[in-house]
Every structure is written in structure tokens, then in C-alpha cells.
Amino acid sequence: MKTDLSPRMKTALYGLMCVLLIPFVFPTWWMITSSVKPISDIFAFPPDLWPRRFDFSTYAQVFELQPFARQYWNSAYIAALVTAGTMVISSMAGYAFARIKFPFSNAIFMVVLLGLLIPSEVTIVPLFQIFLGWGMINTHWPLILVPIFGAPSVFATFVMRQFFIALPNELEEAARVDGLGRFKIFWTIALPLAKPALGAVAIFTFLHSWNLYLEPIVFLSSTQMFTLPQALTHFTDAYGGAMWNIQLAAATMTAVPVLLVFIVAQKQFVEGLAHTGLKG
Amino acid sequence: MAPVTLKSVTKSYGATSVLHGIDIDITDGEFVVLVGPSGCGKSTLLRMIAGLETITGGAIEIGGRVVNDLEPKDRDIAMVFQNYALYPHMTVATNMGFSLEHRGGSKAEIAERVQWAAGILGLTHLLDRYPRQLSGGQRQRVAMGRAIVRNPQVFLFDEPLSNLDAKLRVVMRGEIKGLHQRLGVTTVYVTHDQVEAMTMADRIVVMNGGRVEQVGAPLDLYDRPANLFVAGFIGSPSMNFIEGELTPAGFKAGNITLPLPPNAPTSGKATYGVRPEHLMLADDGVEAAVRLVEPMGSETQVALSLGEQSISAVFRERIKAQPGTTIRIRPDANAIHLFDATGTRID
Amino acid sequence: MSQPLQAPQKPPFWTIARRDAAAGYIFIAPQLIGIITFVLVPLGLVFWYSLHEWNVLAASFNFVGAANYQMLLADPNLPSVLLASAIFSAGLVILNMTLALLLAVLLDQKLKGIVVFRTLFFSPVVVSLVAWTIVWSFLLQNNGGINGLLSTLGIEGPNWLRTPTTAMISVVVVQVFKNVGLNMILFLAALQGVPKELYEAARVDGAGAFKQFRRITLPLISPTILLTSIITIVGSLQVFAQIAVLTQGGPGMTTTVLVYYLYQQAFQFHFFGYGSTLSILLFVIVAVLTFVQWQLRKRIVFYEN
Numbered sequence: 001m002k003t004d005l006s007p008r009m010k011t012a013l014y015g016l017m018c019v020l021l022i023p024f025v026f027p028t029w030w031m032i033t034s035s036v037k038p039i040s041d042i043f044a045f046p047p048d049l050w051p052r053r054f055d056f057s058t059y060a061q062v063f064e065l066q067p068f069a070r071q072y073w074n075s076a077y078i079a080a081l082v083t084a085g086t087m088v089i090s091s092m093a094g095y096a097f098a099r100i101k102f103p104f105s106n107a108i109f110m111v112v113l114l115g116l117l118i119p120s121e122v123t124i125v126p127l128f129q130i131f132l133g134w135g136m137i138n139t140h141w142p143l144i145l146v147p148i149f150g151a152p153s154v155f156a157t158f159v160m161r162q163f164f165i166a167l168p169n170e171l172e173e174a175a176r177v178d179g180l181g182r183f184k185i186f187w188t189i190a191l192p193l194a195k196p197a198l199g200a201v202a203i204f205t206f207l208h209s210w211n212l213y214l215e216p217i218v219f220l221s222s223t224q225m226f227t228l229p230q231a232l233t234h235f236t237d238a239y240g241g242a243m244w245n246i247q248l249a250a251a252t253m254t255a256v257p258v259l260l261v262f263i264v265a266q267k268q269f270v271e272g273l274a275h276t277g278l279k280g
Numbered sequence: 281m282a283p284v285t286l287k288s289v290t291k292s293y294g295a296t297s298v299l300h301g302i303d304i305d306i307t308d309g310e311f312v313v314l315v316g317p318s319g320c321g322k323s324t325l326l327r328m329i330a331g332l333e334t335i336t337g338g339a340i341e342i343g344g345r346v347v348n349d350l351e352p353k354d355r356d357i358a359m360v361f362q363n364y365a366l367y368p369h370m371t372v373a374t375n376m377g378f379s380l381e382h383r384g385g386s387k388a389e390i391a392e393r394v395q396w397a398a399g400i401l402g403l404t405h406l407l408d409r410y411p412r413q414l415s416g417g418q419r420q421r422v423a424m425g426r427a428i429v430r431n432p433q434v435f436l437f438d439e440p441l442s443n444l445d446a447k448l449r450v451v452m453r454g455e456i457k458g459l460h461q462r463l464g465v466t467t468v469y470v471t472h473d474q475v476e477a478m479t480m481a482d483r484i485v486v487m488n489g490g491r492v493e494q495v496g497a498p499l500d501l502y503d504r505p506a507n508l509f510v511a512g513f514i515g516s517p518s519m520n521f522i523e524g525e526l527t528p529a530g531f532k533a534g535n536i537t538l539p540l541p542p543n544a545p546t547s548g549k550a551t552y553g554v555r556p557e558h559l560m561l562a563d564d565g566v567e568a569a570v571r572l573v574e575p576m577g578s579e580t581q582v583a584l585s586l587g588e589q590s591i592s593a594v595f596r597e598r599i600k601a602q603p604g605t606t607i608r609i610r611p612d613a614n615a616i617h618l619f620d621a622t623g624t625r626i627d
Numbered sequence: 628m629s630q631p632l633q634a635p636q637k638p639p640f641w642t643i644a645r646r647d648a649a650a651g652y653i654f655i656a657p658q659l660i661g662i663i664t665f666v667l668v669p670l671g672l673v674f675w676y677s678l679h680e681w682n683v684l685a686a687s688f689n690f691v692g693a694a695n696y697q698m699l700l701a702d703p704n705l706p707s708v709l710l711a712s713a714i715f716s717a718g719l720v721i722l723n724m725t726l727a728l729l730l731a732v733l734l735d736q737k738l739k740g741i742v743v744f745r746t747l748f749f750s751p752v753v754v755s756l757v758a759w760t761i762v763w764s765f766l767l768q769n770n771g772g773i774n775g776l777l778s779t780l781g782i783e784g785p786n787w788l789r790t791p792t793t794a795m796i797s798v799v800v801v802q803v804f805k806n807v808g809l810n811m812i813l814f815l816a817a818l819q820g821v822p823k824e825l826y827e828a829a830r831v832d833g834a835g836a837f838k839q840f841r842r843i844t845l846p847l848i849s850p851t852i853l854l855t856s857i858i859t860i861v862g863s864l865q866v867f868a869q870i871a872v873l874t875q876g877g878p879g880m881t882t883t884v885l886v887y888y889l890y891q892q893a894f895q896f897h898f899f900g901y902g903s904t905l906s907i908l909l910f911v912i913v914a915v916l917t918f919v920q921w922q923l924r925k926r927i928v929f930y931e932n
Contacts, residue, residue, distance in 0.1 A: 017733055017744050023804045025747050028754055031762040043770055093658035102651030115666050119865045121886045122910045125893050125903050126672035149661020173332050174365035178379035179353035182650035192369045211756040213868035218894055229757035244765055251758035262753040266746045274816035349642055
């Protein structure tokens with residue numbers, strides 16, 4: 001495939017890719033620029049690629065209409081906890097399934113894999129009842145506990161297991177000869193070498209938590225407790241009409257920090273993803 | 281330093297038995313090589329001595345202590361792995377000192393031991409490098425350094441040279457042997473390469489199909505192989521085997537008669553073994569058709585047809601013979617080997 | 628050489644293997660307990676609930692056996708919900724996989740600045756899902772950006788989100804652009820994993836670019852295609868936020884997919900019993916689809932390691 005291309009072919013490919021890029025890039029661009037347009041300019045025909053007038057008051061209004069800083073914190077700390085927790089749980093379980101021989105390990109792994117088949121949408125009703133019984137409705141506990149321990153972490157465990165299976169067995173044997181027990185082998189040998197897989201798991205888990213929508217609207221009821229995706233849909237005027245420019249300002253604040261992190265660390269993102277062991 | 285004793289050691293995976301009762305006595309400070317074709321169980325046996333595989337039956341003693349249920353770390357052994365198993369995220373110095381760290385050595389002690397080992401192996405200038413920055417030979421040295429730094433009772437080597445190119449292999453062979461002579465630590469070394477076994481071992485254990493075929497000093501195995509398997513395995517190129525019958529006039533195979541040593545039996549079926557280097561050009565010898573001539577410079581290897589049989593010969597002289605012509609050869613009667621129908625040596 | 632065997636010592640209870648097994652159980656314990664608590668028990672509960680008439684507002688909870696399942700079969704909305712789910716999933720998977728493969732092949736070319744393109748194509752994946760959907764929701768308004776763009780070309784665009792056909796197309800397309808980057812990267816990794824010698828050998832054998840792609844590339848990356856298609860299908864059945872933000876299931880029920888219907892029945896109308904029955908239906912569909920795809924792998928996957 002990778003033959004050297006003729007200059008004409010190259011131009012054609014660049015052109016094709018630029019056209020294809022439009023629906024990928026334009027919405028984000030348009031979101032950012034429109035968030036600083038006065039509302040009347042948003043509907044301008046044809047749409048402006050660069051604001052003709054700037055109106056930053058939308059950003060202030062975001063914080064006036066909702067406890068947006070608090071909601072931002074909610075999303076951030078939940079995502080951070082879920083990411084850290086998932087990394088611990090899934091690296092341990094993935095390691096054991098890949099590396100340690102214990103009775104019924106395959107059967108247990110199959111049971112755990114069921115989590116992939118049973119998305120949390122299937123179990124949302126009983127989960128609601130369980131957390132109701134624990135007095136945890138309108139708290140963040142369901143959004144923290146279910147992703148770390150439940151179905152969403154299974155994918156992470158699968159990724160970690162695939163990684164650890166590929167890790168040379170000799171390294172661990174050398175460590176055993178060097179006097180390390182299982183826990184130390186895991187901590188000082190396996191885990192430091194698993195950084196690429198852990199990175200991929202961290203990215204996935206963070207994005208999953210950051211994007212969660214069904215669970216927050218089922219479990220949370222007060223605006224103080226809202227997470228960002230939920231808050232974004234609540235910028236409506238008294239008649240239920242969307243307040244577009246304010247919503248876009250809030251959306252920009254939600255999306256841009258993650259986007260910036262991605263652009264800075266895009267290599268780790270993409271390569272981490274490419275090495276999740278999903279290559280088949 | 282300690283003796284290692286294997287008593288009726290067996291290993292099976294479920295119903296599959298891979299080692300059928302191995303008895304070996306390794307004396308203190310000895311360099312023993314386990315050699316055999318792949319799948320003969322030699323690596324499994326080494327890993328059982330190391331504690332990386334469980335022992336199904338029998339007992340392994342190190343320094344007079346049964347170690348069957350001890351963790352590798354409690355056996356006071358050090359191992360050099362086939363792929364070196366250097367920790368990729370640690371420097372050479374950390375790799376070498378890692379086992380001491382986990383045995384509660386002080387920082388100064390560890391540094392001193394690492395320096396000492398690095399000095400012996402010529403690694404001093406590489407201590408701050410990472411494994412990926414090293415050449416194959418250097419990695420090999422680090423793997424050895426990691427083993428000697430702890431001053432263990434026993435060194436275990438699992439095909440340590442198989443990833444090196446031919447030239448480096450010869451160099452490292454010498455270094456390992458030199459290290460053993462210097463430190464005098466009991467060593468068990470696994471290889472499938474009989475040249476390595478011959479050149480390095482005090483004693484060789486030839487294994488096949490989960491059994492010990494013969495134990496002995498390298499030249500003993502060469503001179504007096506106990507059975508057909510050892511005879512064919514030790515020596516390169518391999519020994520020629522010719523089926524036939526013992527008679528008072530010599531060894532008859534078809535219409536060819538080959539000479540026997542004076543005290544040989546004179547009746548019965550047997551296999552006649554002669555190494556390629558023990559065939560000589562002789563005008564009074566038997567006639568053999570030349571199939572292929574391979575001049576090596578110092579010697580010449582010739583593939584021959586002797587009646588129905590294909591055999592090979594190595595001559596010190598340069599042979600001018602062309603394929604399709606014939607030459608006359610004669611085995612050195614005092615260097616031939618006879619085996620009975622079960623493959624056991626006849627003396 | 629063989630000395631008499633020593634009287635065998637009694638091996639300690641905590642043999643190497645046993646200690647290791649104990650470590651194994653400790654390592655998996657948190658995950659296993661979590662799966663039992665948050666997946667298996669809820670799955671049992673959801674089945675139990677599905678056998679009940681349960682209205683939260685009326686505080687009724689009565690065992691009704693299979694009545695909910697009879698109601699499910701008689702539900703006049705069910706055909707439309709299943710159809711919407713099927714159209715959405717099929718459209719999404721086909722579009723997503725095709726576009727992902729096309730982009731991966733483009734990104735696999737030797738071109739300067741290809742990393743910039745890779746980054747941009749991937750960027751929607753990291754944009755917050757609801758933010759992305761809100762932007763599209765605005766662009767797709769009757770007086771929004773897309774119709775604005777079309778009008779400059781002299782085309783009068785439809786009211787995308789309020790017309791049945793275009794509403795479904797919109798929901799699918801918005802989701803495809805959001806997540807196609809994931810599959811694109813997985814395909815790209817697979818493409819780059821195909822040994823170069825194979826292409827060289829194929830060229831020596833006289834195969835052109837198209838034939839190389841069909842006879843070498845596709846078979847060799849087929850394991851990745853299978854795996855990503857399973858993940859994409861299961862993911863497509865979970866789509867919720869996009870529907871909730873873009874169409875609320877409308878117009879009519881044209882974009883009411885199963886998860887959205889489930890959410891409405893359980894959490895808007897408070898029919899927990901019937902909602903649970905719908906959950907069971909969702910579970911069965913996911914399980915059957917996964918099973919079928921897994922069985923198909925022998926036929927689809929030409930090559931496996």
C-alpha cells in the first residue's frame with residue numbers, strides 16, 4: 001500500500017482529506033466562535049467563520065444561570081476518582097487473569113466478561129432501586145461506584161489482561177528468582193511496564209465518565225449535584241427554549257480543556273488506543 | 281557453593297508425563313550441562329531446580345536441603361534466562377542490584393557488589409544505560425552480572441547463548457567458562473547445542489524424551505557413547521550408522537565388509553557406528569560413490585554412498601574427487617562403535 | 628547413582644501453587660465483587676421486576692407472571708421502537724465501519740503532515756458528547772448553520788430534526804462523526820501491522836492496488852474488523868444522550884430507540900415493571916447479536932493468529 005505517490009495523487013489525497021475534515025472540525029470550531037457571538041449573530045446567513053462582534057458576557061451568564069463551577073467540579077472529581085479507581089481494579093484483575101494460575105480463573109473471567117454484554121442501560125432500573133435502598137439517590141456514589149466496580153471497568157480489565165498476556169514471562173520468573181513475591185512483582189515489574197495500557201485505560205475511563213449522561217439524569221435531581229453533560233441541557237429560558245449562545249459557551253468550557261489536553265498529548269492518546277490489544 | 285542432587289524427579293502435566301524419574305548428582309563446584317533435542321525436558325528440569333515449575337514426584341536437594349516446596353528466592357540460586365529477562369524500565373546497575381535490594385542489603389553494600397560484578401564482566405561504563413541501549417553481548421553480560429552479584433550457591437543457565445550470532449557465541453562461551461573457573465560456583469547449564477556442551481562442561485547429561493540417556497565427561501561421551509541416541513547426538517557431523525551382521529571376517533552389510541576391532545563379538549545382528557572423522561582414504565578400503573564434496577578449507581566433508589547407505593566423511597586432506605566418481609575408504613577399526621538391536625552399546 | 632529415597636516430608640499446606648492462587652483471588656476480588664453487586668444481582672433483579680406490575684407513583688408492586696411479556700408483544704409501539712433501533716444500529720455500523728476504513732487507508736499513506744489530519748479526524752472523540760450533540764442540534768435547526776450553508780448554494784434544506792427520515796439520518800450521522808475516530812485508529816494500527824513484505828510479494832505477483840487491498844489487507848485485518856463491529860453494534864444499542872438532546876425520540880416515535888423507550892417507560896412514566904421487561908429485551912438482543920457475530924467469525928475472519 002505504502003508506495004510513493006505521484007505529486008498529482010498527493011494533491012488529490014490532500015484535497016479529499018480536507019473535504020472529509022469539514023464535519024469533523026467545523027462543529028467544534030463553530031461552537032467556540034459562536035460562544036462569543038451575540039445571539040443575533042449566531043443565526044447569520046451565511047454563517048460567520050469568525051465572529052464579527054465579540055460578546056463575552058455569555059460566559060458570565062453561564063455561571064449566573066446555574067452553579068456551573070460546582071457542576072464543573074462535580075464532573076472533574078468524579079471522573080478523576082473513577083479513572084484512578086478503574087486503573088487500580090482493572091490492572092489487578094487483568095494481571096491475575098493473564099498471569100496467575102488459580103482454580104476457576106477461566107470461568108470467573110467469563111463471568112466478568114458478561115459485563116461487556118450487560119451494558120448499564122439494561123440494569124439501570126435495579127441499580128436505581130439498589131442505590132435508593134442505600135440512600136444514595138441524588139449523591140455521586142452511583143456515578144463513582146458503578147463505573148469502577150461494574151460493567152464499565154470490564155473493558156479496562158480486558159485491555160489490561162491483553163497487555164499482561166503479551167508481557168514476557170521470563171521477566172516475572174527473573175523477578176521470582178530475584179526474591180519477589182506476587183504483589184511486589186505486580187507493583188515493581190508488571191505495572192511500570194504496563195504504562196501504555198494504563199494510559200489507554202485512563203483515557204477511555206476519563207472520557208466515559210466525563211460523557212456519562214443517562215446515569216446522572218436518573219440518579220441526580222438537584223442542580224447543585226449535576227454533572228456537566230446534564231447541566232449543558234438545562235440552559236433554557238422560561239419557555240423551555242434553548243439559550244443557544246449561553247449553552248454553547250458552557251459547551252465550549254466543557255469540551256475545550258479536554259481537547260487541549262488531547263492536542264498536547266495526541267501521540268499518547270492515539271498510540272495508547274492503538275495498543276489496547278484490540279488489534280485482534 | 282553447594283551440591284545439587286536430583287532423586288527420581290518426575291514431572292507431569294495432568295496425564296502427560298514429561299520427565300520419568302531423573303537421578304543426577306552434581307558435586308560442589310561442578311559445571312554440568314544438560315543437553316538434548318528440543319522437547320526432551322531439559323529446560324523443564326532446570327526450571328524445577330530453580331523453583332519455577334512444581335515438582336510432581338521425587339526430590340531436589342540443594343546443599344543437602346530438600347527444596348521441593350521452597351520459593352525460588354529461598355533456594356539461593358541465580359538464573360540466566362534465554363532472552364536475558366532484563367527489566368526494561370531499570371538501568372543496568374538497578375537490574376544487577378535488584379535482587380540484593382529485596383534481600384535487605386544496604387545501599388552501600390549493593391553498590392559495592394554491583395561494582396565488583398560490573399568490574400569482572402567489563403560493564404562498569406554501562407551501569408547507567410538501559411537494556412534497550414545495549415548490544416546483544418552486553419545484555420548477556422548484564423544477565424550474568426545479575427546472577428553473580430548475589431554470590432548464590434548455584435548458577436542456572438537456560439540456553440543463554442541461543443540469541444547471539446555465531447561469533448559472539450564463541451566469545452561468550454569462553455567468558456562463561458572463565459567465570460566459572462574464577463568463581464567456582466556449581467553450575468547447571470541447559471543447551472541444545474552439543475558443541476556448547478562439549479566445550480564447556482565438566483560433565484554432560486544427555487537427555488531424550490524425558491529420560492537421562494547418559495551422564496559423563498565430554499570425551500567419555502564422545503569415545504564411549506552408551507547407546508545409539510548419544511552416539512548420534514554427540515559429535516558433528518553425526519556418526520554414521522550402518523545396519524548389518526557381525527562375522528569372524530568383519531562386519532557385513534550387504535556385499536560390503538567393514539573391519540572390526542580385535543576383541544569384537546563375531547556373531548549376531550548389530551549396528552555399526554563410525555564417526556565421519558574416523559573414515560580414512562585407503563587404497564585397500566571399500567568403494568564408495570561420491571555424491572557431494574564440501575571443501576571447508578581446514579577439512580573436506582564428503583557425502584558418500586556406501587552400497588545402499590548414505591554416509592558422510594571428513595578428511596583432513598583436500599579431496600579432488602568429483603560427484604559421480606568413486607573413492608576408497610576404510611574405517612579406523614579401533615574407533616568404531618557397535619550397538620545391539622536395542623540400541624545399547626556392545627563392548 | 629540412585630540412593631534410596633528419603634521418607635517424603637509432609638509438604639506444607641501453603642505450597643507455592645496455593646499461595647499464588649490465593650494471590651490471584653485477592654487480585655480479582657474487587658472486580659468480582661463489583662460485577663456480582665452491580666451486574667449480576669441487578670440482572671437477576673431486573674428479571675424479577677419484569678414479572679411484576681410496578682408503578683412507582685401508585686406504589687403498586689404485584690406479581691403478574693408473564694403479563695409484562697404479553698404486554699410487550701402486544702405493545703403497539705414495539706414494532707416502531709425495534710425498527711428505529713434496527714435502522715439506527717445498521718446505519719451506524721455500516722457508515723461507521725466504511726468511513727473508518729476509508730480514513731484509516733488515507734492516513735496510512737506516506738504524506739507529509741498526516742499526523743495533523745489524524746489528530747483532527749480523531750478530535751470529536753474527545754469532545755464532550757453532549758457538547759458535540761448540542762452543537763449539531765443547533766446546526767441542524769431549521770434556521771441553523773447547515774440550512775444556511777445550503778441556502779447559499781441555492782438549496783432549501785429540510786427541517787432536519789423535525790422530518791422523520793432526516794431526523795434518523797441526522798442522529799446516525801452525528802454519532803458517526805463523533806466516534807468514527809476510534810475505529811479509524813484501530814484500523815490504522817491493524818493496517819500498519821500488515822507485514823510490508825506481503826505487499827511486495829503481491830506486487831511481484833502482479834496484483835494491483837485494489838487487488839492487494841481485497842486479497843491481502845482485508846483478510847489480514849479481518850480480526851480487527853470483527854472485534855470493532857461487535858463493539859460498535861453493542862455501543863449503538865446504548866445510544867441515549869444523542870437522542871435525548873437531538874430529537875427526544877421524535878418526530879412521532881421515529882427515533883425512539885429501545886434504550887430511550889426504556890428510559891421513558893421507567894423514569895418518565897414510572898412503569899418500573901414494564902421498563903424492566905424492556906431491559907430484558909435489550910439484554911437478549913445484545914446477547915444474541917454478540918453470539919451471532921462471534922459464530923460468524925469463522926466465515927468472516929479469514930485469518931486469525
